[in-house]
Amino acid sequence: MTSSIDVSLGEVAASLVLVALGVGLSFWRRADLERDIGIAVVRSIVQLTAIGYVIQAIFDEDSLALVFALIAVMVVFGAIQARQRARKVPGAFVPLLISLAVAGAATLGLVVALGIFEPEPRFLVPVGGMVVGNAMTAAAVALNRLGDEMHDRAREIEATLALGATATQAAAPSLRRSLRSGTIALVDSTKTTGLIFFPGTMVGMLIAGADPTDAVRLQLILLYSLLGSVSIAALLSTTLAYRNFFTPAQQLREPPEPGAGTAA
Amino acid sequence: MLFDLEGVDYARAGTPVLRDFSAGLREGATCVAGPSGSGKSTLLRLLNRLADPAAGRVLYRGEDVRERDPLELRREVCLVPQLPALLEGTVADNLRFAAGLGDGEADVGRCLELAGLDESFADRDARRLSVGEQQRAMLARALAVEPRVLLLDEPTSALDAVARDAIEATLTDLRRRLGISLVLVTHDIEQARRLADWVVRVEEGRAVAAGAVGEHLGA
Numbered sequence: 001m002t003s004s005i006d007v008s009l010g011e012v013a014a015s016l017v018l019v020a021l022g023v024g025l026s027f028w029r030r031a032d033l034e035r036d037i038g039i040a041v042v043r044s045i046v047q048l049t050a051i052g053y054v055i056q057a058i059f060d061e062d063s064l065a066l067v068f069a070l071i072a073v074m075v076v077f078g079a080i081q082a083r084q085r086a087r088k089v090p091g092a093f094v095p096l097l098i099s100l101a102v103a104g105a106a107t108l109g110l111v112v113a114l115g116i117f118e119p120e121p122r123f124l125v126p127v128g129g130m131v132v133g134n135a136m137t138a139a140a141v142a143l144n145r146l147g148d149e150m151h152d153r154a155r156e157i158e159a160t161l162a163l164g165a166t167a168t169q170a171a172a173p174s175l176r177r178s179l180r181s182g183t184i185a186l187v188d189s190t191k192t193t194g195l196i197f198f199p200g201t202m203v204g205m206l207i208a209g210a211d212p213t214d215a216v217r218l219q220l221i222l223l224y225s226l227l228g229s230v231s232i233a234a235l236l237s238t239t240l241a242y243r244n245f246f247t248p249a250q251q252l253r254e255p256p257e258p259g260a261g262t263a264a
Numbered sequence: 265m266l267f268d269l270e271g272v273d274y275a276r277a278g279t280p281v282l283r284d285f286s287a288g289l290r291e292g293a294t295c296v297a298g299p300s301g302s303g304k305s306t307l308l309r310l311l312n313r314l315a316d317p318a319a320g321r322v323l324y325r326g327e328d329v330r331e332r333d334p335l336e337l338r339r340e341v342c343l344v345p346q347l348p349a350l351l352e353g354t355v356a357d358n359l360r361f362a363a364g365l366g367d368g369e370a371d372v373g374r375c376l377e378l379a380g381l382d383e384s385f386a387d388r389d390a391r392r393l394s395v396g397e398q399q400r401a402m403l404a405r406a407l408a409v410e411p412r413v414l415l416l417d418e419p420t421s422a423l424d425a426v427a428r429d430a431i432e433a434t435l436t437d438l439r440r441r442l443g444i445s446l447v448l449v450t451h452d453i454e455q456a457r458r459l460a461d462w463v464v465r466v467e468e469g470r471a472v473a474a475g476a477v478g479e480h481l482g483a
Contacts, residue, residue, distance in 0.1 A: 159349035159402075162314060163409050164339035164365045173352065249334045251314055 005208040016041070058121050067121050071108075071128040075100045078136035085140035086241075088147025090253070095240035096139055103135040103233040104128060107225050116221055127225065130201075134186065134226045135233035142182025142234040143241055149174035150245045154256035167246040175238050182234030183227075190223050199223065265326070266291045266413065266445055267311055269471075272320035274306055280469060281306045285320070287464045287471035293439060293446040295460035295477070297453060303469040304449040305346065308415045311447065312341040339366050342411035346418040346449075348398030350390040355381075355401050358390050362408040370408045378441070379404035380434040396427035403434070413445045414438075420455065432459060 019041055026033040058066045079096040086092040108128055117123035150157065153174055160170040193199055198206075201222050205215035245253055267289040274282040281303045289296075289311075296304045309315045310322050313334040322329045329337060350358050356372045363370035373383050379400045385393070390401055399419060406414060419435070420428035436459065439446060450456055456463050456477065463480050465473040473480060 155345065155347060156349040156351065158314060159343075159345050160351065162312065162338060162343035162345065163362050163406065164335045164337075164342070166335060169365070249313060249316065251316070251334075255309070255315060 055125055058125060062121060064119065064121070064124070067124045067128070070125060071104055071132060072101075074129060074132045075104060078132050082136050082140035082143065082237075086143035086147060088151055089143045089241050090244040092143055092237075092241055092244075095237050095244075096136075096143070098240060099139050099233045099236035100132055100135050102236055103139075103229040104132045106232055107131045107229040110228070111221070111225055127222065130222060131225060131229040135229045138182040138186065138230040139233040139237040141185070142178045142238050145181040146174060146178040146238050146242060149178060150242070151254075154252060154254070158252050158255055161250060161252070167243065167250045170250075171242045171245070175242055178238045179234050182238070183230050186226060186230045190227060193219075193223065265289070266294070266324070267447070268321075268323040268326075269307070269310070270321045270323070272310065272317040272322065274303075274310065274315065274317045276306070282310075282317070283469040285466075285469065285471055287474050289447055289464065290462045291445050292462065293448065293460045294462040294464065295456035296447065296449045296464050296466060297456045298451065298466035300451055302466045304451075304466050305417050307466065308343055308417050308447065308449055311415055312338045312343050314338075314343065335365075339409050340411055341413040341415060342406045342409050343415040344402050344406050344417065344419060346421060348395060348402050350398060350401055350405070353390060354387050355390050355393070355404070356386040358401065358405045359386075359408040362405045363410075366409055368408075368410065372408075375404040375407045378407050378434075378438060380430060395422045396424075396431070399423065399427075399431060400434070403431075407438075407442075411444060413447065416446060416448045418449055418451070420450075420452075428455075435459060 019037060023034050023037050025031075026037065054070065058070060075097065078100050079093055082096045082100075083092050086096070089095075108124060108131065111117050111127065112119045112124075117127065150171070157170045157174070161167070189197070189199075199219050199222075202215045202219040205218065206212060247253055265288045269285050269287050269289075272282050272285040273280070274285075285303070285307070296307055298304050306315070310317055311324070311329070313329050313332070316330065324332070324337070324341065351361060353361075355376070356370070359370040359372050359375055372386050376383060376385055381397065381400050381404060385397070385401065390398070393401060399422070403414075403419075416435070420431050423431065432455065435446060435448075438444065446459070448456075448459055460477050463473075463475065463477050464471055465480070
């Protein structure tokens with residue numbers, strides 16, 4: 001399953017032609033995306049180059065402690081980034097931090113415990129990065145939806161509380177929809193993988209000259225690991241965060257405006 | 265006294281809604297009347313602890329509501345909001361959900377009948393009913409909890425005159441058959457006269473008058 005490929009800076013620079021094409025199209029159609037594309041390109045170069053050196057250093061040191069430190073940093077930055085998408089959720093940072101940490105730890109712990117990967121930096125670093133990244137996206141989407149739900153359905157939730165329901169019972173429909181929002185993108189892409197798109201790991205391995213069977217098997221392992229981590233992150237983040245919308249007396253902290261909304 | 269409010273202050277987003285509000289609400293049917301924005305709906309939410317006052321006390325049958333378990337209190341003092349807000353599913357699903365909150369089983373047919381709906385509504389999609397039907401379904405859902413007091417926030421504000429008259433007849437019938445007390449918010453003085461024995465008038469967050477309907481509103 002080992003293979004290698006040399007990629008020159010010239011080849012990377014050549015790929016920027018496609019970015020230039022995108023910028024040109026944006027300019028032509030006045031989509032006003034040129035600046036954002038430029039920022040994305042610069043950030044990707046800087047961030048990936050930097051992480052490339054960090055990963056190289058960790059591989060050279062062959063230290064599990066450094067692996068955990070790197071993943072911990074990813075979890076913290078992931079939680080900070082996801083919080084931007086969860087602005088309507090009060091106190092979202094701690095639930096995000098816990099959900100990303102648990103999703104990462106549980107997924108990596110299981111793949112090592114089940115003997116799928118050796119506990120070595122060259123496995124744990126890339127898999128950890130994918131797991132935390134996908135968990136971050138799932139938790140951010142789930143909490144974004146939860147914030148919208150709790151705001152848009154405040155009347156329905158308070159009407160349920162008014163019958164003597166607990167906060168958990170009143171929020172349950174919104175929690176279900178938020179959880180579904182957080183996980184559905186990966187579930188759908190897993191359903192269509194190999195038919196509509198080829199996932200990145202498989203593509204990378206094929207380009208690097210790996211046997212297609214090996215590439216597919218590794219991709220399946222990663223997809224299943226990601227499905228697990230994404231489910232954990234979405235479930236845990238919404239389960240921990242929804243309570244912040246309620247007081248200990250099972251009241252909405254931000255009740256609906258009197259007479260707000262329209263009759264159905 | 266069913267409820268006593270003593271020097272209640274309540275603000276929303278820094279804006280005072282109720283100011284040093286003091287009034288008594290009697291057993292039977294009490295109407296809280298006043299212009300829009302005077303704090304009537306907020307007052308109802310304080311009665312079953314959907315909100316707590318910043319200052320003052322709300323007493324239910326002589327006991328501070330903050331001493332009560334909020335869930336038990338809300339099952340005993342059930343609020344029906346101004347606009348319909350039913351859960352996804354059938355009307356019967358909504359009634360069974362409400363009854364299950366108190367570990368009971370819904371007598372769907374009876375609750376529908378009390379709310380003026382026939383049994384065919386049980387299997388109807390709750391969110392596809394007309395506004396008037398949804399108001400009745402909300403009432404039926406509240407009755408499934410078997411409350412002792414119903415708090416009704418402008419129960420006919422979205423209805424035409426025919427539907428309004430039907431809901432009013434249902435409420436009068438409920439009082440007679442179940443003996444439950446009603447606290448009814450309305451800006452319609454005529455409705456207060458038709459439905460209530462006691463009236464509390466609210467203006468700009470304060471109780472400005474209280475008394476028997478006949479004395480305050482005339483016959």
